[in-house]
Amino acid sequence: MRQSSDFCRAPLYTSCLMGEEIHAGLTALLSRRPIGRVHSIFENGINLAMEDALIFVGTTKNGRVPFGIHMGQESVRRLRFYIKCNDEVVARTPDMLQFCHPQYPVTLDLSQATPFHYEISAYRYSSFLDLFHVDTFMKICLTWGMTTGLGVEWDRFLASDYRPDDRQYATIRQTEQLLDALLSDEVQAIEAPLRYFLGRGPGLTPSGDDFLIGLLAVHRLTGAFNSAFVPILHHILETEAITTDVSKAYLLHALHGQFSDKITRVLNAMVMKDASYFQTRLSLLLQTGHSSGIDTAFGIANAIMALRRYKHVRTSCDCIGGQRHFAASPGSNL
Incomplete structure (x- = not known):
């Protein structure tokens, strides 16, 4: 009316x-x-x-x-x-x-x-080989040069150049533990590293939450993570005051596959062959907020590198909520 x-x-x-x-x-x-x-x-x-x-x-x-x-x-x-x-x-x-x-x-x-209304084009993805701009993604983030809001430096992260006494070591270890759990059947191993990131950092959208948004965006595209990821995160958000109201809203929408157009366009560009378009979209994401775009990109980068570590994932027949679920192990083949 x-x-x-x-x-x-x-x-x-x-x-x-x-x-x-x-x-x-x-x-x-x-x-x-x-x-x-x-x-x-x-x-x-x-x-x-x-x-x-x-x-x-x-x-x-x-x-x-x-x-x-x-x-x-x-x-x-x-x-x-x-x-x-x-x-x-x-x-x-x-x-x-x-x-x-x-x-x-x-x-x-x-x-x-x-x-x-923006949707991530999950129908375009069937395997890691469909991600056309992985190396370009990492190079642009490295060239951007800004440390993430979680205190991780891109050059050291990409080179795996860190020691147990480094300030960023704890965060790197938690990212590895979370991604390893998400790409395995170890459901009980998901919650602890997930909680490490929820609400971590200052501001309306803490850096740890932006990192998780990046993971959820890759999951929306690939369906590669353990199907327990979404319900575990949803339960924590709905039952605990663990982060800001604003960040909770972003995360809840992400759990339903809804992201900002900047994030959606980066993920969709990953499965398109137009390199120039992808570079433009990633640059626009990296410019978002004080560090929100960089932290989201850090989440996307970790998810992509985890998929590369596992090489390929085999599709299982388990379909939860209409989404593909993949079971993976480091030695699995497509």
Whole structure:
């Protein structure tokens, strides 16, 4: 339902903003959860807590996110000016949000926002040989030169140049233990290294969580990890306050195969032969946030290197939730 144009002009004290893009699933969510509050405010947008669901309203600087409503920087600036944390938000209709500030009520009209939806093309992948740009991926990350938010230096990581007394050794060991568990039938070995990364690091999206997003993106493409990975992580997130609300939202969407367009396009480009396109997409991911893009790339790199360590994985007949599950051992053959 769309309000008349007079709605935005009628009360002089009410500001009306227009949403430009919206994730395709959000209008249904707003129908189910019409009442919420302003959760957090930062430079590129705001987060809304609509009951137990988080919605981002802001620019596309860090990509189009699966719980996102996007608009330009000037509209975001105006929105930030008029609202404050804990202001009530009501979805009067699924395409009309009302910010109920007592002095400066704001309406966000979503009726003309363009829906978006991004999917990782798992159908393109059948074996490690379908990943065309593995070496290019590693070289670009190495050239980028920035240390990950987990304190790992790319040159030493790629050269396996670390000792037990090195600061980054513990993180490297945990990545190896987690990936070895995910590429085996040792379900009980997954949880401990998984917990090492959850919530690790400062910020709205801790570096350890961004790393896990990278692993989940590769899993979405390849289906190569133990099928217990997703339910174990989901159970921890739903039963424990182990990370930030924002990071939890990203992880929960990732568990359902929903990622930002920057991540989705990198994974899809991995199974396309266009090298120039892949390099462009990876560079855009690496530029995301303070270290979020780099940490996500670190997760992707670890997952790819683990697949290479195991050479090829054999497909089993176990299908969990419609996804392929692969059992692997270091000596297995396709």
